[in-house]
Amino acid sequence: MVFSKQYWKTRFTIAAFLLALLFLLGHLLGNLGYEVNGGKQVAGYFFFSPYMNWLPVDISSNLPIAWNMAAPLLSVLAGGMFAANQGRNGYAQLLRTRQSFLTYRRRTFLAAGFWGAMLPIVVLGLDFFGLLVIHPNVLPSQWLNNNVAISYLGFGGDLFYTHTWLYMLGWVLLVALYGASYAIFSNFLYFVTRKMVVALLGLMGLQLLLLSVSLMSQVSLAPIAYLQIVPTIGQPSIAHVILWPVALISISLLALRIPVIEA
Secondary structure, three states: OOOOHHHHOOHHHHHHHHHHHHHHHHHHHHHHHHHHOOHHHHHOHHHOOOOOOOOOOOOOOOHHHHHHHHHHHHHHHHHOOHHHHHHHOOHHHHHHOOOOHHHHHHHHHHHHHHHHHHHHHHHHHHHHHHHHHHOOOOOOOOOOOOOHHHHHOOOOHHHHHHOHHHHHHHHHHHHHHHHHHHHHHHHHHHHHHOOHHHHHHHHHHHHHHHHHHHHHHOOOOOHHHHHOOOOOOOOOOHHHHHHHHHHHHHHHHHHHHOOOOOO
8 A cells, every 4th residue: 555656656755765865875975985085094994884984873974964954854755745745636535535534544644654764764774785885894893993973972872882783773763763753744734734835844844943942952852853873962862762753643643533624
């Protein structure tokens, strides 16, 4: 059901994956450049590995920062615009003649969550496997290639060195959970407001507002800040990290109780 062309063939979903592909290619080409430009000889070969240069961890360029900022919007594009797209082209009315109110919205949320989560999973997975081809497969070591920022500031930084694979898997699942919650909540915004621009930018507006408050208070409140292994605004607690996606999904489920016929 989630693989139906009514979902993956939308221009928003295709655009999201194409933009994500640009981030991926840019990061891999940048890592290839270290070999060509002699960066490895300057910094030391042990600093470069698929783990130390993985997109969420890499601190050698500004591209990972740009990815952290763009990832929420890409997840919204990948799965958060299904209701808006179907509403505008009249497809929602056709579906409602074949499905009940609850079935239609439930399936929309399931598809949104799947594609919103799939985008970061695909990007981070392909990025790691691409780096395996570029860099030597050297596990992180606090002695040989210590990333000071991760060790002292990073969320769960100790696990990055002691249980690297478990840490990376947990991080991918966390980002996927956030991506799913963003996409589901964006569909909820359209169900409530019937406005495509609200569905597209509503969540980002909320995050920018919280980010402004975070900058002034130096307390990490914005969900967008939690997608950075090395936080730039304070150190978020595990309760806040888990709270946001749960809250967004829980609020979205209210749409299942609003008996309004889709536009």
